[in-house]
Amino acid sequence: MRSQNWRLAATIILVILAFVGFWNTLRLWTLTGEDRRKMETRKPGSVNELERKAMRLGLDLQGGIHVVLRVMMEKIEPSARVDAVDRAIQVIRNRVDFTGVAEPIIQKQGDDRIIIDLPGYTDAERAEDIIGQTAQLEFKLLESYDNAQMIIARIDSVVTQLRKAGSDAGAAGNLSEGEPEAGAVTPLDTAQKTDDILADLMGTTGDSTTADELLLESEENPFSQYLDPYLANDKSNTPWPGYMVSAKDKKMLEAMLALPQVQRLIPSEVQFAWSTRSEIRSSSEVCFLYVLKSKVQFLGKYLERITLGRGQFQGHTVDFKLSGQSSAAFARLTGANIDKPLAIVIDNKVESAPMISSKIRKDGQITMGSGATLQDAQNLAIVLKAGALPAPVEIIAKNVVGPTLGSDSINKGFKASIVGLILVLAYIAFYYRISGLIADVGLLFNLFFLLSIMATLGATLTMPGIAGVILTMGMSVDSNILIFERIREELRLGKTVRASIDAGYQRAWAAILDSHVTTLITAGALFVLGSGTIKGFAVSLFWGVLISLFTAYVITKLIFDFRKQAKTISI
Amino acid sequence: MFSLIGVPKIDFIGKRKISFLFSLFLIVVGLYAFIMILLGGGNMGIDFVGGVMVQGHFEKPATIDALRAAITSEFTDAQVNEVKDFSFPYAFIVKTKRPETESQGAQEIKRISALIKERFPDNKFVEDSESIIGPAVGEQLRKDTRLAVILALLGILTYIALRFDFRSGVAATVAMIHDVLAVIGIFYVLGLEFDLLVLSALMTLAGYSLTDKVVVYDRIRENLRKFRTKADFVPCVNRSINETLSRTINTSTTVVVVVVMVFLGGQTLRNFALALILGVIIGTYSSIFVASPIVIEWESRFPKRFK
Helix, strand or coil: CHHHHHHHHHHHHHHHHHHHHHHHHHHHHCCCHHHHHHHHHHCCCHHHHHHHHCCEECHHHHCEEEEEEEECHHHCCHHHCCCHHHHHHHHHHHHHHHHCCCCCEEEEECCCEEEEEEECCCCHHHHHHHHHCCCCEEEEEECCHHHHHHHHHHHHHHHHHHHHHHHHHHHHHHHCCCCCCHHHHCCCHHHHHHHHHHHHHCCCCCCHHHHHHHHHCCCCCCCHHHCEECCECCCCCCECCEEEEEHHHHHHHHHHHHCHHHHCCCCCCEEEEEECCCEEECCEEEEEEEEEECCCCEEHHHCEEEEEEECCCCCEEEEEECCHHHHHHHHHHHHHCCCCEEEEEECCEEEECCECCCCCCCEEEEECCCCCCHHHHHHHHHHHHHCCCCCCEEEEEEEEECHHHHHHHHHHHHHHHHHHHHHHHHHHHHHHHHHHHHHHHHHHHHHHHHHHHHHHCCCEECHHHHHHHHHHHHHHHHHHHHHHHHHHHHHHCCCCHHHHHHHHHHHHHHHHHHHHHHHHHHHHHHHHHCCHHHHHHHHHHHHHHHHHHHHHHHHHHHHHHHHCCCCCCCC | CCCCCCCCCCCCHHHHHHHHHHHHHHHHHHHHHHHHHHCCCCCECHHHHCEEEEEEEECCCCCHHHHHHHHHCCCCCCEEEEECCCCCCCEEEEEEECCCCCCHHHHHHHHHHHHHHHHCCCCCEEEEEEEEECHHHHHHHHHHHHHHHHHHHHHHHHHHHHHCCHHHHHHHHHHHHHHHHHHHHHHHHHCCCECHHHHHHHHHHHHHHHHHHHHHHHHHHHHHCCCCCHHHHHHHHHHHHHHHHHHHHHHHHHHHHHHHHHHHCCHHHHHHHHHHHHHHHHHHHHHHHHHHHHHHHHHHHCCCCCC
């Protein structure tokens, strides 16, 4: 009887603990839409708080974004690499906090990777914009118009020369017209090579004819004909090297600029830079090309108290304040360059190049490009507030789950679990009668304990996790089947009920232990493997198996101990 | 006492020639599939080889053939599948695999969306999920997976070695490998996708399969204590199989029943569930027809009374 007492005590204590652990989750799961509204009006944020306390749902169930970033160490100085990932994590955490995503997970993986989970957030584009920007903000002056024009004229002439060589190659190709692959056997090796280089520069996804066009078209100004000067001072009408370019020509101009022969022409103190985004002007998509002085005049990290503002006319602005030395430096810079444009360069792209109208000492304003939306301005404000990343990052894996798919999965997972549970309960009750019903009680306890433990430990419930729960329901029945089959055999041999139950439990123990241990080992290995969703499976499998061992040998055993007194037993 | 099976007296051992032949076939196919996969073949999931996945639904009727034609016009290797029983009709999954660079995936996903927009101008395609896995992440996962599989195998084999004698340990392991290979073979032949979930199903299966065999061996060991003469060995094994038959089938049935529910519970877990269902059925077969006959063959060639 002593063993029954401790079994009873353990059961009661565990049931109470499980209830406590599962309480918040149970409350949340049973909330109706009406209840939610009532709770929110009574105390705003209380539903969120409950959600935080309840079992966490994986991204596959509640929707959300999972991103794996690689910090591009090769792009920064070796001395800066030591803590680059940790600093990047800090910056990204700040940025994500500004977006208001609840419970983001941001952690380091390996040497140069960062995993970011944004549960419930499904605006993938914005998330990428906020997380992925290096946000290196620099202020640069524009090159003088005359200098810029001179460089552009030189580019024109070099491209024309290259084209001439190219058209020779083209003529050679024309000789053997009719054979589609004739170009591959052109006798002019050098021209062929240039063609290859150009084709490479255009990117493999690019239109393959563009490279040919680039070489074969015989306009006089192959480069400058696409540039439409648009930036000029309203008062003095001085032109500045800011050019409007039709968006469809951008790729070609980029390719021309990337030619090594062209690169050699551009002095190191000058740089060509594209606008951050394209916009629609008189119903065609355009973007802008600027010729800047490479020297960084002022760095974005000195900006303080960044807020969203509203521009003079319609555009959006991001306002900032300056203080102390940086304020003086900015005043010097702006004071010396009144009526000249100042390019606001973010990650080597020009956001805008507004004219400096007066000396700016304390209150500055970043004018957003005219194509920018309010959200672009918000995103910029966020990344500036959180600071620049210590190194550029690239997204190497991403998973976005929309809310519909998530709720669909929850519904299906829930239905599958309920139907699976009912089928198993019915089968066992049918096959083993009263004893089967006892096993069913054990199974229900099992499920309850499992969910409670997962909620208490802060485990995340994923779709594979639900599969793990269902699977352990099936497997945990195995313990009972082993025991019951054994009891039946003993009864068949003519033993008493008491002796049969004792023997059944005793002899089944070895097999039950074996099956549990092997499953626990598998679950452990899967947990080490450690990808988000699989971890969910491993966790529910692990605890499910452990708990089933407990229910079989403590809870159902408890009931069977009471049945030992009976003359016959339904099994 | 209700019993579907009771303790039958079927001569399982006598039929071992047929079952060995059948199992040999399963193993050969499975080994072939396994080697092909190691060599980089097989329909691997994007989590292992990298790639992109877009899942979404059309607002108006659309056929899979039209979508497939649109996608394969630019992505010849793309896979297009219909998602049945989703909250919305006309739901599809598009996948491309094995990108060469990290940035290729992002470009491809943009291009796929644009392509669908171009080809279905007045039928909106609402994206429900998208996923990009770069080659580096796939590579990392393959490495982690190898580690996990080795870890699990070592763990389980160590346990088996500690708990059981050499012969039954080896025989159970052989039967377990037979089960896992058979599932791999069937998946390969049917062109089903191997992803991380299928792999975890296989690992779970390995554990399940081993214990299924161990239950029978336990019984053989127990029964052998009662029958000590050599001539009794084969009948004793046969009797043990029969005695545990009820348990073997009952447990398999419940596991299959619940896993069928998982199978019906949505697209994401379908292959995972299928691997488990196939595995449990094959495992049950091998517990009865393969695992114990191995012990008998071994004993008849190198007699050393099985204990």
